[in-house]
Amino acid sequence: MRIAELSRRSGVPAATIKYYVREGLLPPGVRTHRNQAEYQDEHVSRLRLIRALVDIGGLSIEAAKELLGVLDSGGLSARDSLGRVQYALGGRRSLLGDEQRSGAAEDIAALFDRRGWRIDADSPARGALIDVCAALRLLGHADVVAVLDEYAAASEAIAATDIALVRKEPDLERMTETAIVGTILGDTVLSALRRLAQEHLSGTLLPSSDSTVPDEL
Template sequence: MRISELSARSGVSIASIKYYLREGLLTSGQQSATNQADYNEDHVRRLRLIRSLIDIGGLSIAKVRAALTATEDETTPMHDAFGAVMHGLDELPTDDASTDIAAAYDEVQAWLEARNWKIEDGAPAPYRLAELIATLRRFGFPAAATDFDNSADFVERTAEAEVQYARSMPDRTAAVETMLIGTVIYERALVEVRRLALEAASFRLDETD
């Protein structure tokens, strides 16, 4: 297919496709004539993954490149390929942590160890959880890492199912895309469910007053 059809099939503009080609995110098509190339279904799938990483995952071009490299390298364990995408969804802050965040971070690390959750050093999520706990405490909430045990028990069960489903995909590209979309969309769904629960709880309390 020509680049115009590739654009129509993938939903990505020709200008963006050319940009991805220049940046090395998308492999070149088969040269068919001067200034013309033919593309195939692999290019459609690659563009779909690139757009998922950028639009859904919010990854920068540099992070997309790292994720794609991990996806393509068959010697990279699938866990590390997933990690390249998952860790790319957030970044560690460059500023030194305040005292209360540092204390919460130590608490989170102890909580992870107690749960036997093996998390890679430098992963952003433990720090972000520590930030959130410290922020809750600043506003007077008696928050602690152990307050999330029930939620952690639930998401641990669903996480295993999600990872197994992603790993059942026919190839690494599909597996990484499934893991990314499942992670981001499912997280948003859980947030909306909690908001619904809060509104329902408020309504019930009004009825009992």
């Protein structure tokens, strides 16, 4: 198919398709004439994956390019692929000093010990969690840090579901794609589900705006 047909089938403008090719996210088509190229169904699928990662998952072009490079490498185990996905996502850049982060780092190390989690010291997610916990303490919300074990338990159950989905795929390519899609889009799914659950439970567990809080006896 020509680029116009590829654009129609994928819903991606031709100019954006050319941009993805230049950036290395999308393989080029087979050149048939000086200014023409033929594309295949695989290009349609790849474009849908790119748009899902960028538009729904919120990835930058550079992050999407790195993750797609993991998918295209084809030489990594499922475990290594998942690790590359995690590290490619990076973490938030801390604006806090070492002194402010040190207490939070101890909290997180203790959490890992309690749960028996083996996490690399340079894990971006570990750094992000330390930064969040430090910020929570500075804001006077240490009560959130105090329930990290409950959040960790729920997260471990979710991660077990993620890994089960990856393991049941028939080949390494599908396992890698599932790891990428499940991690990126899964974050969006979990965020949406959490907000929906909060909306549901708040109706019965929190007072409405016109409710009066009884005086303490």
